[in-house]
Amino acid sequence: MTSDPSQMARDPSTKEISKQNTFISPAQAIADAWNKESLENQERWRKADILLRKQFSLPHKRARDTKM
Numbered sequence: 001m002t003s004d005p006s007q008m009a010r011d012p013s014t015k016e017i018s019k020q021n022t023f024i025s026p027a028q029a030i031a032d033a034w035n036k037e038s039l040e041n042q043e044r045w046r047k048a049d050i051l052l053r054k055q056f057s058l059p060h061k062r063a064r065d066t067k068m
Contacts, residue, residue, distance in 0.1 A: 024032075034042070
């Protein structure tokens with residue numbers, strides 16, 4: 001059995017393997033995962049995001065300086 005590159009190009013099993021190993025970007029992976037989430041979970045994530053944005057965007061209260 002010699003490995004002939006032209007034979008590999010005609011072999012349908014190599015095409016199936018190459019289709020399975022396609023690279024997706026991290027952004028696409030996140031988008032795919034988001035689409036798999038239920039609508040209920042998506043709403044929970046949105047509410048949690050809003051709460052965190054409020055928490056980190058509010059100005060911090062300045063600590064009072066003591067006289068001593």
